[in-house]
Amino acid sequence: MNKIRRIMEMLFISVCILCILGGCGIVDDFRSEKDLVDYNSTYGVSDGEYTITLNNTMLEAKAIDDGAGNVYMDVNTANKYYNSRIYWEEDENCVLYATPEGMAQYMPDSTTYTVGMTSAASSIPVVINRNGMLYISLDFIKENTKMDSAVFTAPNRVVTRTNWDDAYMTTVTGKKAVIRYQGGIKSPVFRDLERGEKLYVLDDGAGDEWAQVVTEDGYNGWVENEDLDTPLMTALEEPEFAEPVFTGISKNYKINLAWHGVYSEAANEELGQILTEVPGINTISPRWFYFANTEGDMVTLGSADYVNTAHAAGVEVWAMFSNEFTNFDGEMTNEILSSRSKRQHVLNQLSGWIDEYHLDGINLDFEMIGESGADNYIQFVRELSALCREKQIVFSIDNYTPMYWRHYNHKEEGIFADYIIIMGYDEHHTGSDVAGSVASMNFVRQGIEDMLAMVPKEKVINAIPLYTRVWATDANGVVESFNAGMTEAAGYLESHGVTPVYDENTGQNYGEYTSEVDGRRYQIWLEDQTSLRSRLEMIQEYDLAGVASWSIGWESGPEIWQIIASYFN
Template identity: 40%
Template sequence: MLLIILVAVAGIVTGFIKKYTPSDTRMELADYYHTGEGEAALILQDTISEAKGKIVDGRAYLPYSVITNEMGGRFYWDKESEKMLYTTATDTLEIKPEDTAYTIAGQTKQQDYILVKEIGEEFYIALDFVEQYMPIQGEVYDKPDRIVVSYKWGDINTVSVSKDTEVRYQGGIKSPILSDVKKGDTLILLEEMENWSRVMTTDGIDGYVEKKNLEKPQTTELSYTGEYKEDYSSLTREHKINLAWHQVTSEAANAALGETIQNMAGVNVISPTWFSVTANEGTISSLASADYVNEAHSRGMEVWGLIDNFNPDVSTLETLSSRSSREHIIQKLLEEAQRVALDGINVDFEALTEEEAPHFIQFVRELSVVCRANNLVLSVDNPVPQFTGFYNRKEQGIVADYVIIMGYDEHTTGSEEAGSVASLPFVKEGIEKTLQEVPKEKVINGIPFYTRLWTESNNGTLSSEVMTMDAASQYIQENGIEVYWEKETAQNYGELLTDNGTQKIWLEDEQSIEEKMKLISQYELAGVASWKLGFERADVWSVISQYLQ
């Protein structure tokens, strides 16, 4: 009996010891990072990337796709020339894969390592070279090979180690050990739990440490200490911009400028729709008129000529993905700008796809170089940021002078239901999301001068027609439509029951425009843009001007 009791006690003690004794099993880091031969784990800030880097001849290389898509780099692979491009504020450098030299401003600069490598279907750019042209800093570690890259700067949550301990794969003493940390080491704090904290070590290991071995969390500033500096000067104006888009489709419209603007007041920029891409090779049509510019200048207005991609026979993807086509567009725009003495270029490329977007951004970069060198203001029109993050407004806000929100078309042709052209919540959301990427002194909000009259027919179809401010008011009066102020949209709303169905209208008038102008003032934006000239009532100009002082 005594022997049985002793064996039982021994078993209990052994089980207790096993349960509460930390495991000393170590996980192989190559298995942890899932790296194969020739691969280097890639740690971006505090996240282990699924993508892998390369170590070639002792030098670290980062995937081009990661640099551009995740880190915001402005390197660009040009298929036509088969070169890696990088556009600075003043020029574009060119790199041939497997070369140790690059060309910029007609000069060749030599390095002692290969700058761009093509491995499989991916391009890899040398970390040392990337650090010259981006505000990033990288560290390379071995056993196994891994590259830790910092590219986001500012406050981070950190925690100090209070006693020598281990970083484990999961939160538990039986989990395998990934690494040892010593008293005084600083770790990035990723997540706090009851007894464990998830941390990232300086050498890129994401794991768990017992909280009893850590000091209290604190905020630490992560500062960039490299040599790269953004050098993008801007031609932003000291005054608020009051821009009116002028739809010009003929020489006659140019000649009628004086009549068109006779009741206009407060506008300091007019943007005529003069240029359009007409072929995939980058040819453009032009209605640019020196007489028009001279008249606008005499009335105290700058002229920013607009270029669009509205030709249905032209492929935006094919055009912008070709360097020669981009260069042709830019050269022709410059020639026309110099011929008629333009003050700026307004880019209005709409309905871009995610595939087209990187080529569009490269076009904007290359155009910005020419505009900057020739004292031309560059502005870029963007839809309200809903499902269009690929427009890369952050990059636009760096290389262009103004980013314009087209704060309308909330409901338009093809919408599934009737609704406002630009309700106040829609406009507000567009401003707030744009300001997350672009500084307020570069953001202009576009407002509509048009209203849509919607008809919900008895057979279930939905249609709409565009109306000017005066036409909408006249229609309401002639049909006896009673309107009331709809607080949610910040617009006057009315309905009309007809034999064919129900008509609905959300008015854009002086009252609704004023609510939008209050937002522009509240968020201290750079100004307002109005679509389009000729659709407004004269009284609206005084409403706009009072919020742009």
């Protein structure tokens, strides 16, 4: 009995010691491996890999190291999430990076690189090749991007931030708080939390026992609410970063541009007459350059005499360069832009024509670019921008309203182009299955505001339509339409005895009739002096860089150009 009593006393003393040690937190040092998150297994991290957390969210991609402690990120992830200027030139298997000093080129596993025509060296390779994938140094990304980053080991993880909006944060108050993989006392633990430690709050639990949080060293998990202070909105401190400055041209007057649809060399001879009928414009953009094939060969309809005539009238010439083949074709365009040699071939042709015709600018009108070609397109924009800077001419880019084409990198365009022109029309177009306005006032306003969120107003020009569409709907609801200029569209209503009325929804004059010939319902939202003045007043309201008009020949007469000029000259 004495022996049993001694055993029971020893067990009781042991339990008491464990309780005391646990109260001091010492027992945590002896937490079983099974109580801890198997980080590498949970997140699929192999040797030499690192998880990547961006703005409190873990990315699917993994970073790697080079075996010497230098961390690299694959170029696709770097381009998509951190810096779109990082461009993988796949046909030459290198990375290009646009700088104010010229295009930098980094070959895999080399410590030498070029910027323009100048050679330079780095302490480690900026780019490395691993199993056919290119990776770029995290140090390079951080040096060239407004971001914070930190690298942690055991387990390996990279924690980054590019967003500094106010964040919901809390402070650890519990003495023995831990962050767990999931909510619940049985869930495995990432690590202990220090009292006073700051945490980002993703979900405070709204009265539940657990809150979802992210630690500043990148653990995303759950903490008991009783161990946390009341979450508060907190201002984050942004890192210091000097954005590179790319030079450009900014006119000291408002742009009043008109596009000239040139479809043959003979059309250039119309310019003298046009200038007498289109008073007040200070810029004209003739459709001159377009692709002949997917090798990058181009067609020119340019004329030095045309430019001389325009200059004599005090008008600049920004020649339009479009991606027309038989029609605008994004896939065929991408066949050219995805190749560095083809892009250079295009630039070489443009360079010669800029000199030959004494151009004042290039107006880039590439349409129907798909998401798969967006990176190649913006790289071409950077390279064409460099050519225009070298030639000291204006570089402008035509864009759809952003709401429909958000994969276009408008912010980057606004850095490399001198002017961004919003094509503020085609709200309803030839492919629309319902009738509607070409450009209602709300549509125009949204396009301007969306673009101004990405591009400074000093660079934004809003383009207005001098045409509308005539819509015909049959008894089965099938819709067809065709373009009509101002005079032609108004003539349809007049010939059917229809007096247009003002439509509050679109801010335009509207008329409709049923044809006695085909029985279809015809609807027309007019482009006229009413819609014209509304758009011009909107451009003034937002203090934009000017106006562009599509296109010469659609207007009802010289009075249209006089009205436009009265707002800008």
